[in-house]
Amino acid sequence: MSGYAVFLRGINVGGINIRMADLRDALTSCGFADVKTLLASGNVVLTSEQGAAAVKQQIEECLRTSFGYDAWVVVLAAGRVAELVEACPYPEDDRETHTYITLASDAAMLDELDAAGAALEGSEQKRLGPEALAWLAPAGGTLDSPFSKISSKARFKATTTTRNLRTLIKVRDAAAALS
Template identity: 30%
Template sequence: MKYCAFLRGVNVKGTNMKMADVCQVFKDAGMKEVSSVLASGNIVFSSDENAEKLKTILEKAMSEQFAYEAFLFVKSQEETVRFWSSIPFEKREDAHIYAFVGVPGIQNTLMEEFQKASQTENEKAAIVDTIFYWQVPKGNTLESSFGKVLGKKSLKDQFTSRNVNTFEKVLKKMN
């Protein structure tokens, strides 16, 4: 089965790694057809194992190889298609749209945090099925009230986010 591992916190805040090295860790852990998509920690691969077991294997391998506490979320090709095909907002030149990959139920926590935060004009959030989407005007991602919430240490092992365009690139690599 084809999967994508979405790594949290890669190539930000001092956790720097080459994607070729990350791919090698995946290969050494028994994954097949391994390749990376962008430098933000999106690894496409094949395995006969289930996603839950893969998460455990790969987090341990990454933590050992790179001496950091690795967090990643493994999604099947079918699940990855849903992230791309369920986008609830119309694409705009002046906004980014992010989708959040995480533990079960994280979409509800994120929506609660979004509703508590002050929003800028044209900033929106929606849940489609179990996927949380956030639209934010370009240039406001890190400065927005909600953007600051996303950096909370208490949430670091709960989710990671990607610009929705990344899902399109991941799916092209999976095909």
């Protein structure tokens, strides 16, 4: 059994509301073990005998069937979440800025997002790997930041999701407990 972190895109915003207990029950009924949800924004750790690609496919099918929406997730091995947190050069907590990590299931789409962000004046970002890009936003102005506006475009919807660094640290710690 391998431990995974699963990041759901777009739940509990925009009319797609899923209770975490219902999410946990659905994933358990779809054959996953040790399912634990974190926060109410679609962060899950679980174990499976399958590889990450198969876990992604099975979870998306499970969510579509159980909750009736077009589900997209990013799945990372538990150890990879720890590596990404460690690789992030930005602070966990800062009064002036917030640190975010955009996770992707498609490296080419993240390449495109990375290039678009790099072209922005004053943008501060760092590629952490083929599946992750760390970036900063001013405190209190995340949704209005130029990078946030680019990353929220529809073309990235099916392949990316963003979490703040504090959330990734909580997911890392929960995923470590699976081992």
